[in-house]
Amino acid sequence: MSDHDTDARHRLAERMAGEITLSDDPGATMRKWRTEFDVSGTDLADELGVSPSVVSDYEGGRRDSPGIGIVRRVVEGLLAIDEARGGGRVRQHARVVEAGFDRDIVHDLREYPARVPISRVYDAVGATELAPGDDTTVAGHTVINSIQAITRLSSEEFYRLYGQSTNRVLVFTEVTRGESPLVALRVVTPTPSAVVLHGITPEECWEHAPKLARADGFSLAVADGPLEDLLGALREVA
Missing domain, CATH: 1.10.260.40 (lambda repressor-like DNA-binding domains)
Structure with a gap:
């Protein structure tokens, strides 16, 4: 070690x-x-x-x-x-500690040994893509509590959520429609390769969310179901 x-x-x-x-x-x-x-x-x-x-x-x-x-x-x-x-x-857990985040903000922060297709990540967590992005593969993921992150993190701290690379899936939990995460991403540059809004269905998603995702070039998807199931599925991706 x-x-x-x-x-x-x-x-x-x-x-x-x-x-x-x-x-x-x-x-x-x-x-x-x-x-x-x-x-x-x-x-x-x-x-x-x-x-x-x-x-x-x-x-x-x-x-x-x-x-x-x-x-x-x-x-x-x-x-x-x-x-x-x-x-x-x-x-x-050590990665989250190193990044300086409380566990009630960051549920998981992981780098993959090799890039994997975004579609593979979506399939693993049962996500539905609402807008395609410029990238087709990702090198990691970060799962964050959207309410805690948006209300407690500065723009500099928010950027640290990207870990080693912005080429990753950023999963927001505790989402009701998706307005706040999508607006927050507009003021943080660069954006991630993909965003998953967890806890809502396609019908519940903010109607302007896909348009904003396409404008900023990242893939947007939604996923529902228990958080622990999502975290478990993500651990098996790479």
């Missing part, structure tokens, strides 16, 4: 531990992180060398709030399990 990766891992571990320790419900936050890493309670218990009931009791609040020693072991256990599986979740 390079020094850069080690630093990113350390910052991620600190964020996880801090979030659990400072939470009003440490057990629920611990369970949330375990779920984020797709680790079963049994697998985490095996990694920690305890019985599954111990993990269950902490997460369910049936034991006293875990001290920093327990929290550190849980965090290191989750990271170790993921790294043994290839480190996909560690890299995913």
Whole structure:
């Protein structure tokens, strides 16, 4: 592991531990992180060398709030399990931490090892294209909460959502019609290669959205369904 990766891992571990320790419900936050890493309670218990009931009791609040020693072991256990599986979740969350964003703004930020067709991304998440763009392939994706991003990020911070390249799919969640994301993109240059408005159907999309997308040269699509399903599908794209 390079020094850069080690630093990113350390910052991620600190964020996880801090979030659990400072939470009003440490057990629920611990369970949330375990779920984020797709680790079963049994697998985490095996990694920690305890019985599954111990993990269950902490997460369910049936034991006293875990001290920093327990929290550190849980965090290191989750990271170790993921790294043994290839480190996909560690890299995913570390990128968000490195970019300086809170997790309630950025759900996922990922670079692909090679460009993939936009159509492949759309097929994976069940998206319907409303306007074609100038590019046919993308090199990554970013999934953001549209309300949080638009109300809290400066134009400079918004640009950092592009990660290593603007040649990516930018997915906006918590969309009602799409006016705000499309207007926001008009003041941020350059634009991404593709935009997905998540949570609406084609009929619910703002009527002027396709026209703005065509004017700025990016592909526009909409997708509905649970956010976790979309995130899971995107992880399988590349």
